[in-house]
Amino acid sequence: MIVLGIILILVGYLLPVPSIIVTIGWILLVVGLILTILGAVGRGVGGRKTYF
Template sequence: MIVLGVILLVIGLLAGISVLTTIGGILIVVGAILWILGATGRAVGGRKHYF
């Protein structure tokens, strides 16, 4: 999810499309939160690991 967010963020910045930049930023933040929760051992969505 983080990789997809970075890709969309870069495409949005290069193409000047603000919607892609916003979606990319949101995906990066959500992916980072899920990654941190999964790394601490907390179950995310009923799964022990998020990947």
């Protein structure tokens, strides 16, 4: 999720595409970071401790 978020943010800023791509990229990045932090502290979400 984090990697996909970063890719969408870069594509949104480099290419003339609608800004919704950048917004979706930021949302994916934030959700990926939250899930990573929760997994690192031992709190699994949805039965998983890591999300890639």
